Amino acid sequence: MGAYLYLAPTLPDAQALREVDLQTPLRVYTADGKLISEFGEKRRTPLTYSQIPPRFIDALLASEDDAFFEHYGIDVKGLLRASLELIRTGRKKSGGSTITMQVAKNYYLSSEKSFGRKFTEILLALKIEQALTKEEILELYVNKIYLGKRAYGIEAAAQVYYGKSIQELNLAQTAMIAGLPQAPSAANPVNSPQRALERRNYVLSRMLELKKITEAEYRQASAEPVTARYHGANTEVSAPYVAEMVRQYIVATYGEDKAYTQGFRVFTSIDSTRQLSANLALQRGLLDYDRAHGYRQKPAFAPMIKGTQVSREEWLQPGKDEAPLDWDATLPQWHDAIAATEPDGVIATAIVSRVTDKGAWIYTGEQFLFLPYEGLSWAAPFLNINAMGKRPAHTSDLLSRGQKIMFERRGEHLLLAQKPAVESALVSVDPQTGGIQALVGGFTQADNQFNRVTQAQRQPGSAFKPFVYSAALANGFTPATIINDAPVVYEDASLEDGSWRPENYNGKFNGPTRLRQALYRSQNLVSIRILSQITPRKAIEYIRPFGFQNANLQAELSLALGTSAVTPLQLAGAYGTLANGGFAVEPWLIDRIEDSNGSELVQHSPVILCDGCTAPEGSKVAPRVMDARTNFLIVDMLQDVVKRGTAVKAKELGRTDLAGKTGTTNDQKDAWFSGFNRNLVTTVWVGFDTPSTLGKAAFGGTTALPIWMAYMKEALKGVPEQEPVMPEGIVTAMIDPTTGLLAAPGQPDAINEFFREEDVPKESATVRLETGNGTTVSAPEMLF
CATH class of the missing domain: 1.10.3810.10 (Biosynthetic peptidoglycan transglycosylase-like)
Structure with missing residues (x-):
């Protein structure tokens, strides 16, 4: 009784247990409620x-x-x-x-x-x-x-x-x-x-x-055996870079002590289907690039226990030139060696168990699979970025029993693989809302948590040109404006020889060129002359609100060639302005945050895209940063990049509403493609983390575009085509393709072009017509 009287006043209130707050981890979800990741010491x-x-x-x-x-x-x-x-x-x-x-x-x-x-x-x-x-x-x-x-x-x-x-x-x-x-x-x-x-x-x-x-x-x-094994967090969608972005935000907002214990549930804008497609497109694209440059992996071998016991399938028995193995003892050793290797995206580890003329049997830790010769015949030795050695003529030229390899399943086929040395980033944004639909910051996050979507500052090359051209269109240029694609020299005391002589990527000059042609052909000299006329400072003032507020844009003529570094996310946000009709919509990731009881703590404010309207309570109106007519013209010009320009391969997707621009920097150190329709913008970058050439055959259209296409093919399934709507004040006129002036009556090679109604050419072209007797005469000019 004495002990009770002494201790009773110190006992806590048991009623408080009704309100107890259990420590629960931070969980991150897609927009459709699928688990991406969880963080916390206590599951x-x-x-x-x-x-x-x-x-x-x-x-x-x-x-x-x-x-x-x-x-x-x-x-x-x-x-x-x-x-x-x-x-x-x-x-x-x-x-x-x-x-x-x-x-x-x-x-x-x-x-x-x-x-x-x-x-x-x-x-x-x-x-x-x-x-x-x-x-x-x-x-x-x-x-x-x-x-x-x-x-x-x-x-x-x-x-x-x-x-x-x-x-x-x-x-x-x-x-x-x-x-x-x-x-x-x-x-x-x-x-x-x-x-x-x-x-x-x-x-x-x-x-x-x-x-x-x-x-x-x-x-x-x-009588049942023990079937338990360790299961990590039961994630449904692989998006490690997304999860880390959310984790950093929660820690910064609520503090490290609360971040992992309060049971925060964070719902992102990520679309689970598109995220899975992005993962696959990026990883397969890098593996394809890697295979095209040779095999670098040095042979490594797993433990093999010598013996005479053979109790596995007959095809596992050693050949005449192979020492007998104790398979019952060796396979558990191989299983442990494979289990010790972390999964790496779409590639997995295996050990060669037998080599034949037609290929090799490999052990995955769970089963035996056959890797055919066709799946490894690509593996010529890597010599340098532009050269490979001789391809293996036989499986035994490359593989031997006990060798640890990596492989990729692609449909019904198995391919020898290796961890790519090259890296990539993919980010996909809904231009109408700004919500990030998919984000992949590298091949995998296992080796490096560097998020290339948000952290890699790289030169965009020609992928930046649409914004220079937009500035030009907003300052009196038209798609038919003629610019001379000819050599030019600029004095620059900071350079070794005191001058700058820019060139087109193919080293050729095309003479007088319409603005539309110059964009879809990606002619550097035209872009520089345009920027020179409107001035770099004036162009930057126009371009910055598109999504480059935090970008270090240099007020120099080289800006026209995309030499000012930006992140893939900044570039995707800016392309979103082109895609949505001219409104600045900032990309965002976190839709809402709930506490452990499901109560809403944070809700993203939706944006309204309209001119002169009032936003409903809880939403905001996106600012218009590009005139509707200018937007229509530049988007139509960018559609020509797909129809007949450097991204013509994208026509294989069978859609007519796609637009975009390739980008390649000096010495092929960076390859880009940013493309879109009204519903989705996607930017892909490919390069080495430490900038070096991707090889003489690597361009935006050959390296980044295939990844973009593989992703967009899946991401746009079921999405109806939606062509840009022609705004008031845009008219069409038949022009002479050489001069950009109005076409002469009956001119056979006349083409249709869009103009702001006040910018339609006032003069007609003089066309040289064949008379049939070997002479030419001038067609009369017609003024309208």
């Missing part, structure tokens, strides 16, 4: 009492506290038994703790082993029983208890050990989870399968003894 998914399977309750109480629903918080017999054991042996064997006492300890007390703490635990258990129902106590217990492998609570444990919800487990698996509280670290089924099996069968025997299961159920469940 936890709290359940309500009604969500706990009755069979699990039977298993738990049978092993931990079979009188739970009868006692009032303490088990007097159990405590007396534990005390007598302690007095008799001097060691603690059984604790005598009830589930209520464990709740008291887990929520309020330390793990100190002392009589004082134990007595406090007893008193607190009595207090909890008075304040809460049995169901509430059991709910607190199953959500708080540690069950090994960072799993706190039974739902997290079910996911960690079986990759399933607790409701989906069979009887043997349920008993395994119920048996974990006694020794979660030392006797879980991953760390100690045998000890876990014994504990599971003890739980089953107790259930049988208490008549919670039948004899037949007991025999069947106790």
Whole structure:
């Protein structure tokens, strides 16, 4: 009584357990609710009492506290038994703790082993029983208890050990989870399968003894092997760069202490289907580029145990020139060697088990697959970025038994692979809302967390030209304006020879060229002359609001060639302005943030694209930064890049609403393609992290464009084509393709062109017509 009177005032309020805030990890989801990742030391998914399977309750109480629903918080017999054991042996064997006492300890007390703490635990258990129902106590217990492998609570444990919800487990698996509280670290089924099996069968025997299961159920469940293995976070969509962007934001906003413990649920703008397509397109595109430049991987071998025992399939038996192996001993060694290698996107590790003339059998750690010669014949040795050695004539020229290799599944085919040395970035944005639909910051995040979408500052090359041309169109130029594509020299004291002599990428000059032609042909000298006329400073003032506010745009003529570094995300945002009709919409990733109870903490404010309208409450009007007519003209010109220019290969997608621009920098150090329609903008960059040439055959149209096409083919499935709407004040006129003036009457090579109505040429061209007798005459000029 004295001890009670002394300790009672210090006991916490048991009612507070109703409001207890369980530590739960940060979870990141796609827009359609699929899990991308989770962060936190404690994996936890709290359940309500009604969500706990009755069979699990039977298993738990049978092993931990079979009188739970009868006692009032303490088990007097159990405590007396534990005390007598302690007095008799001097060691603690059984604790005598009830589930209520464990709740008291887990929520309020330390793990100190002392009589004082134990007595406090007893008193607190009595207090909890008075304040809460049995169901509430059991709910607190199953959500708080540690069950090994960072799993706190039974739902997290079910996911960690079986990759399933607790409701989906069979009887043997349920008993395994119920048996974990006694020794979660030392006797879980991953760390100690045998000890876990014994504990599971003890739980089953107790259930049988208490008549919670039948004899037949007991025999069947106790005979089952241990099927548990470690399951990481049960992610549904691979988007590690997205997850890291969200993690950094949550830590910066809420602090590191709260970020991983408060159970924040972050829903992003990511479309799960498009993200998976982006992953596949980028990784396969880099592997294709890599294979075109040769095989760099040095041979590495897994352990092989020599012997005469051969018990595998006949085709695994060694050939005449191969020493016999003990396959029963070797394969487990190979399995461990493969398991120690982290998965790397679409490529996986395997070990060559047998080499034949037609290919090689490889062991993946789970099964044997056949890698045909056709899948490895590409692997000529890498000599340098522009040269390879001789291709292997036979499988044995490249592979031998025990060799560790990487391979890729592509449909029904297997291909030899290697981790690409080249890198890439892909970002896809909805230009109407700014929501990022897919984001891939590199081949994989396993080796390097550098996010090339947001952190790589690279020169965009000709992919920047549409903004220079837009500035020109906004300052009086038309698609038919003639600019001379001819050599030019600029004095520049900062250069070694004091002058700058820019050239076109093909080294040729085309003479007088219409603006439209110059853009889809990507003629550098025309772009420089345009910028010279409107001045770099004036162009930057026009361009910056498109999405380059934070970009370091240099007010120099080289700006026309894309020499000012930008990130892929900045470039994609700027192309979004072209795609949506001329409105500045900033790309965003986080749609909403919820707390652990599902209450909304943050909600992204949607944007409205319109001229002169008032935004509804909770939304905002995007500023117009490009005149509708200028926007129509530049988008129509960029469609010609796809129809007849440097991105003509994109016509294979079979759509008429695509526009975009390739970009390649000096010495092919960066390759770009940014392309769009009204619904989706996607930017792809390819290059080495430490800038160096991609090779003499690498251009935006050959290196970045194929990745863009592979992604957009899937991303635009089911999306109707939507051509740009011609705004008021845009007219068409037939012009002479050589001069850009109005076409002469009856001119056979006249073409149609768009103009602002006030910019239609006032003069007609003089056309030289053949008379049929070897002479030419001038056609009369017609003025309109």
